[in-house]
Amino acid sequence: MPSERQLKWQEMEFYAFIHFTMNTFTDQEWGTGNEDPDIFSPSHLSARQWVQACKSAGMTGLILTCKHHDGFCLWPSQYTNHTVAASPWRNGTGDLVKEVADACREGGLKFGIYLSPWDCHEVSYGDSERYNAFFKNQLRELLTQYGPIFCVWFDGACGEGPNGKRQVYDWDSYYALIRELRPEAVISVCGPDVRWCGNEAGHTRTSEWSVVPAYLQDNEKIQEQSQQVDDGEFASRINTQDADLGSREVIRQHEGKLIWYPAEVNTSIRPGWFYHASEDDHVKSLEELLAIYDGAVGGNANFLLNLPPDRRGLIHEQDVERLQQLGNFLRSTYRQSLAVGARIQASDTMDEEHVATQVLLEESDTFWCPSEGTELAWLEVELSEEKRFDRVVLMEHIRSGQRIERFTLEAKGESGDWQELYSGTIVGHKRICSFEPFTAKTIRLTIHESRWYPTLSWLGIYLSKQEMHEAADQAVTFVDKPILDSSHGK
Known part of the structure; x- marks a missing residue:
């Protein structure tokens, strides 16, 4: 650890x-x-x-x-x-x-x-x-x-x-x-x-x-x-x-x-x-x-x-x-996750301190996990309404070690069937899962393999607000303090 x-x-x-x-x-x-x-x-x-x-x-x-x-x-x-x-x-x-x-x-x-x-x-x-x-x-x-x-x-x-x-x-x-x-x-x-x-x-x-x-x-x-x-x-x-x-x-x-x-x-x-x-x-x-x-x-x-x-x-x-x-x-x-305020359920929960809703909180020390020895588990997120997104960010509670070995992300399309969006191996501190934009209300994370039991401290759902070139051309400028002149001491 x-x-x-x-x-x-x-x-x-x-x-x-x-x-x-x-x-x-x-x-x-x-x-x-x-x-x-x-x-x-x-x-x-x-x-x-x-x-x-x-x-x-x-x-x-x-x-x-x-x-x-x-x-x-x-x-x-x-x-x-x-x-x-x-x-x-x-x-x-x-x-x-x-x-x-x-x-x-x-x-x-x-x-x-x-x-x-x-x-x-x-x-x-x-x-x-x-x-x-x-x-x-x-x-x-x-x-x-x-x-x-x-x-x-x-x-x-x-x-x-x-x-x-x-x-x-x-x-x-x-x-x-x-x-x-x-x-x-x-x-x-x-x-x-x-x-x-x-x-x-x-x-x-x-x-x-x-x-x-x-x-x-x-x-x-x-x-x-x-x-x-x-x-x-x-x-x-x-x-x-x-x-x-x-x-x-x-x-x-x-x-x-x-x-x-x-x-x-x-x-x-x-x-x-x-x-x-x-x-x-x-x-x-x-x-x-x-x-x-x-x-x-x-x-x-x-x-x-x-x-x-x-x-x-x-x-x-x-x-x-x-x-x-x-x-x-x-x-x-990454300004705000589309999953804020969503309903979430899990296949299993270790105890009341590690319930599924913990993955929607930004505090780094809150996390969901299933019972010890449960190496396969899933989370299902239901948004308030259908939303379009093209990336999901996952974070493990790495203070507890790196555990997740293989996972998939799915969403329910218009037909009501689950469609796979992304499959991956490790998560660790952070995994950015990018895919073609998809519109859905329900998203499921399935952890197929993990070490002893998985942990997850964050699940964020995002949509790129504009294409890369639009971002490059946008007029919004980062403002903190003005770039100071180069004179020594100023």
Whole structure:
């Protein structure tokens, strides 16, 4: 079952990655570590604009690449001179990590950090003991100087140092430091709390299990499998051989420990992770983003979408417009369930605290379940009148574990016969079931297979208020606070 930090992370569902460093100014994806800090000089940088763009899309948090593989630090670290303090930005007095953390707090987003284990600039890299001490010193700075942190995001990129030796990362000591200083933070990808979906292309498994074999915690740390060159192939690689990580058949064959290790789907709004002017016309379409959202958030995973600021230090207008369109669509579609006030009955109920009507309440800790040992069950929802809908959202009570293994949705059509709308496997935190628009008054969920007994905390019925292109063109604009100008301190 999930820890409290994993539960809080799962509830966030959708948040941003911000890749911004030397590569933005050299038009590269990977730096060498030899870049001159003088080139880091964004003219109109506004962390508030980044936060506003994220909020317009409905995001809940932001993870900043505080240091990428080139080793350039976006904060004035006292352990290296390769930082913003050596740049002309803010006349050498700037601290971008602080500006972003403050903007997130002001705007109501949670703040997270990415710190690259690979550092092409640091001379101690490859001298494993020395570099691990250096890395932990920088990690301590980030964990103690910038307020609450919801996530520490690591990848396993690994290479040779100036001494020609491959660096050996001391992951356990990194984790211990994070647990000591920021116990509320999940440690993601190369970490024990959140699992990488396995690709950077936005591809998701049909069945994304949160309960998986424990050895998967080490997958991204294996040096031979880590990313070692910037060849563009790694970002689009999809590993199909591990399409099933946690079905009953898989775990029955596994003799080792099982763990709660939920998945995160990460991809970029553009082909690259850093800004390139040549990609201004290659921003993902609304349809592409919605497909990834439905597969990730609607497939028991969280969605981490990268937004690369340009050389001005702003999210580009093309990206801002697409984020606004995405947020408009999500807000209009999921504003209110058509099932509010409906009548509902179940095949079985465990007790009075877990009756079927609990699935219509928005409180996360209320849920329906049948008697223990009842692995097959059904719920029937009768609306006040016939309504047209094209998606149903299901949520398990994952505090009790992930239980549902196979289900179907049906509705009574005009003929009075049950017609199948959707069949699926897992539900987990959330399953978005999309299908062709259908008009009906009665909807039935049948859970055919589950582990011991199923739970369900939410059943929502929705209709897309307009087609995607109408959502893209609508004039409604997200309003929270005006996007502030880019002057420092305003």
